[in-house]
Amino acid sequence: xxxxxxxxxxxxxxxxxxxxxxxxxxxxxxxxxxxxxxxxxxxxxxxxxxxxxxxxxxxxxxxxxxxxxxxxxxxxxxxxxxxxxxxxxxxxxxxxxxxxxxxxxxxxxxxxxxxxxxxxxxxxxxxxxxxxxxxxxxxxxxxxxxxxxxxxxxxxxxxxxxxxxxxxxxxxxxxxxxxxxxxxxxxxxxxxxxxxxxxxxxxxxxxxxxxxxxxxxxxxxxxxxxxxxxxxxxxxxxxxxxxxxxxxxxxxxxxxxxxxxxxxxxxxxxxxxxxxxxxxxxxxxxxxxxxxxxxxxxxxxxxxxxxxxxxxxxxxxxxxxxxxxxxx
Amino acid sequence: xxxxxxxxxxxxxxxxxxxxxxxxxxxxxxxxxxxxxxxxxxxxxxxxxxxxxxxxxxxxxxxxxxxxxxxxxxxxxxxxxxxxxxxxxxxxxxxxxxxxxxxxxxxxxxxxxxxxxxxxxxxxxxxxxxxxxxxxxxxxxxxxxxxxxxxxxxxxxxxxxxxxxxxxxxxxxxxxxxxxxxxxxxxxxxxxxxxxxxxxxxxxxxxxxxxxxxxxxxxxxxxxxxxxxxxxxxxxxxxxxxxxxxxxxxxxxxxxxxxxxxxxxxxxxxxxxxxxxxxxxxxxxxxxxxx
Numbered sequence: 001x002x003x004x005x006x007x008x009x010x011x012x013x014x015x016x017x018x019x020x021x022x023x024x025x026x027x028x029x030x031x032x033x034x035x036x037x038x039x040x041x042x043x044x045x046x047x048x049x050x051x052x053x054x055x056x057x058x059x060x061x062x063x064x065x066x067x068x069x070x071x072x073x074x075x076x077x078x079x080x081x082x083x084x085x086x087x088x089x090x091x092x093x094x095x096x097x098x099x100x101x102x103x104x105x106x107x108x109x110x111x112x113x114x115x116x117x118x119x120x121x122x123x124x125x126x127x128x129x130x131x132x133x134x135x136x137x138x139x140x141x142x143x144x145x146x147x148x149x150x151x152x153x154x155x156x157x158x159x160x161x162x163x164x165x166x167x168x169x170x171x172x173x174x175x176x177x178x179x180x181x182x183x184x185x186x187x188x189x190x191x192x193x194x195x196x197x198x199x200x201x202x203x204x205x206x207x208x209x210x211x212x213x214x215x216x217x218x219x220x221x222x223x224x225x226x227x228x229x230x231x232x233x234x235x236x237x238x239x240x241x242x243x244x245x246x247x248x249x250x251x252x253x254x255x256x257x258x259x260x261x262x263x264x265x266x267x268x269x270x271x272x273x274x275x276x277x278x279x280x281x282x283x284x285x286x287x288x289x290x291x292x293x294x295x296x297x298x299x300x301x302x303x304x305x306x307x308x309x310x311x312x313x314x315x316x317x318x319x320x321x322x323x324x325x326x327x328x
Numbered sequence: 329x330x331x332x333x334x335x336x337x338x339x340x341x342x343x344x345x346x347x348x349x350x351x352x353x354x355x356x357x358x359x360x361x362x363x364x365x366x367x368x369x370x371x372x373x374x375x376x377x378x379x380x381x382x383x384x385x386x387x388x389x390x391x392x393x394x395x396x397x398x399x400x401x402x403x404x405x406x407x408x409x410x411x412x413x414x415x416x417x418x419x420x421x422x423x424x425x426x427x428x429x430x431x432x433x434x435x436x437x438x439x440x441x442x443x444x445x446x447x448x449x450x451x452x453x454x455x456x457x458x459x460x461x462x463x464x465x466x467x468x469x470x471x472x473x474x475x476x477x478x479x480x481x482x483x484x485x486x487x488x489x490x491x492x493x494x495x496x497x498x499x500x501x502x503x504x505x506x507x508x509x510x511x512x513x514x515x516x517x518x519x520x521x522x523x524x525x526x527x528x529x530x531x532x533x534x535x536x537x538x539x540x541x542x543x544x545x546x547x548x549x550x551x552x553x554x555x556x557x558x559x560x561x562x563x564x565x566x567x568x569x570x571x572x573x574x575x576x577x578x579x580x581x582x583x584x585x586x587x588x589x590x591x592x593x594x595x596x597x598x599x600x601x602x603x604x605x606x607x608x609x610x611x612x613x614x615x616x617x618x619x
Contacts, residue, residue: 057424104604110420111364112607115558119596122551126596130589245547249428256425288436295429299422300415 005311009264010181017170021163030279031162037274038169039234042227044254044266045176050220051252052260053184054213055196056106057114059248060121061224066128066243068094068225069232070135073144076233083147083159087172087229094225095218102217106210121248128240140239144232169230173267176223181263183219192216196261253295259307268306335463336580342469344576345476349531350553351560351568352483353524359563360500360520363413363423367430369550371525374434375401375532376541377442380449390451394533398526405525409518438543446540454537472534479530480569483523487565496520500563548592552576555599561612570610 003011017038024030043065050056072090075081081089105116128135135141147159147168158164183189191212194202203209232238241247250273258269277287302308350372357365378397379390387393412430416422456467487493498506499516507513531549532541539545553568556575560567578598579591586594602609 055421057421105600108603108607111358111562112558112603114364114424115554116600116603118551119555119599123593123596123600126590126593130587130593249431252425253428253432286436286440288432289440292429292432292434292436295432296412296426299426299429300412303422 005307005314006263008314009262009268009307009310010177013264013267014174014177017174020170021166025163028162031166033275033278034271035162035166035169035234036231037270038166038173039227039231040251040254040270040274041173041267042176042230043224043251044227044258044270045173045180046220046223046227047251047255048260048262048266049180049183049192049223050216051255052262052265053189053196054192054216056213056217057252058117058220059114059245059252060117060119060124061221061251062228062243062245062247063121063124064094064098064221065224065228065231066124066238066240067097067228068222069228069238069243070128070141071225072229073141073232073238074134076145077141077143083233087226090225090229091222092225094228095222098218098221099214102214102221106213106217118245121245125240125244128243135238135240138240140237141232142237144236144238146233146236165234169234172226172230176226177263177267179223184263188212188215193261253291255305256298256303257291257294257305259305259310261304262307262311265305265307272306331462332584333581334460336584337577338463338465338469340577340580341573342472342576343580344573345473346531346535346549347552347556347576348569348572349476349479349527349534350549351556351572352480352565353527354550354553355557355560355563355565355568356496356520356524358557359565360496361413361417361517364427364554365524366424366427366550367408367434368524368528368553369546369548370431370434370438371401371404371528371546372532372535372549373438373541373543373546374404375529376536376545377438377447377532378529379533379536380447380541383449383451390453390537394530397533398529401529402522402526405521405523406518408525409521413521414514414517435543442543444543446542448540449537451537466538468534468538472538475530475534479527483527484565492516492519551592552579552595555595557609558599558607559602559609561609564609564611567609567611 020034021031024034043061047058047061050058050061068090070090071093072086075086075089076083079086101116101120105113105120108116129138131137146165149159150157157167159168184193191202191207194205194207195209195212199209228243231242235242254269254273255266256269257272258267259265262268273291277290298305304311350368354365354368357363357368375397378400379393382393382396383390387396408430412426413423416426453467453471457464458467458470485493487497495506495511496516496519498509498511499513503513506516528546532546535549536545552575553572556571557564557568558571559574560569560571575595579595582591582594
């Protein structure tokens, strides 16, 4: 039996992620960068569901990630809840806000929806920046606690250590990835794809356009909230600049770089965007200039990103017939 | 109170004029080509930097520096349209992606060339003060409003009284019909980008001396101009003017009532409300299936 490209890539990526602490155990720097990349992978998966499968562009997703992040941080720091309920709290807060924003705004199409997401992102950013009593304003929210230890027999997993936190982030990213995997293979996921390819046709075939878009939007904002929460738990501080417009743009960029509409697209994108330049030692500004050019070239010649190119190569390698609807 | 209102009104009209320049450029590009150019803000910023460059290292004259930077921006506009946007016609998602890529390239490129610190230039018009009773404004405030008013009039005359301007309007209204009567759409698209980029450059050149010239200086005007063209009606030139001035004045006056920190929250809140109630804007025409 031949493996499809998505499954093969997913297995390789998951195996690499699970083995990373053993491979790079002695190199904290690499593990640090990989953890940060995973923190971006989670919201990128959310954007993939929204953009890659449903075809909606959001330029304010890090705003929703910020809502999840601040909620989780406040629940852990001020309320003193343990990690798991706090994370769920952040997820629900971001998802609920997505629900509230989605109900009126998802009726808008094309440019208008993009502008609305941009505006929502900007509003959320001004709120993070100015609600000093709640979010700490521009100085941010320092001293966010890490989750407590887990003891299984004599084995202790300490989340304050880098390896422990990497494992935690990896588990959550893998769960999100699994959710995405189940989602896109379900009838619901196929309906989402049909919306991207031809909305009128999908509606004519009985797909509830608004309901599906809303569900995808809520799901994707909730996932973004989880990602934001993991990011501030990792950095141990929440700052408004982590959730501004440029971060939202970077998030979209990661996804397009990796390959929108591919299961592993967000993972590849986040690792390429965050980790690769770190290892190649490119200065921050040069990195963004470089990725800007990469983006222009991708938009023109390879709109399916790295995964699109990899899939073409894999197809040639395994000589499999092209039977998947191409991403447009 | 009356003086405070007058002061904020003049400040608002000045910022509003800058938003009008940006909004006009974005509305021309959107109206003619259906491209939403998010990179317009960084072009504005490049206008500021180039004016600084031309002023100090070449001409020494502020008006001449403005003209040079407008010409340079027009050239950049031609390059962008030919190399980036021409191939992506009718591909909404990839146009957005490309304009985001341009933001990254240009903004960080400027940081590489000029460094992250703000630059300052103070031509005579910024140093000269105009007094109204207790209030004093720099002459630059009135230069900005005057130049923008002149630019709007010139643009209007160009669009209504010249063959090229008519060709632009024709292409925006009915691209196929325009081709039938012998208009080359590619030339019109290039021209549109040229004019829009020159207007953005003019905006940066006018605002730069008054405040500082820094890599993020175009972000806020771009977002405000975006709000202006949505509120005024996507593709509507009068809408861009009313929307831009309106946002400038309202956000300035609002600082008398609510804290400055929440100014942007209000602006974007109004934008969202407008999109929900009347997505085709004040002056726009409703097109079924587009809103």
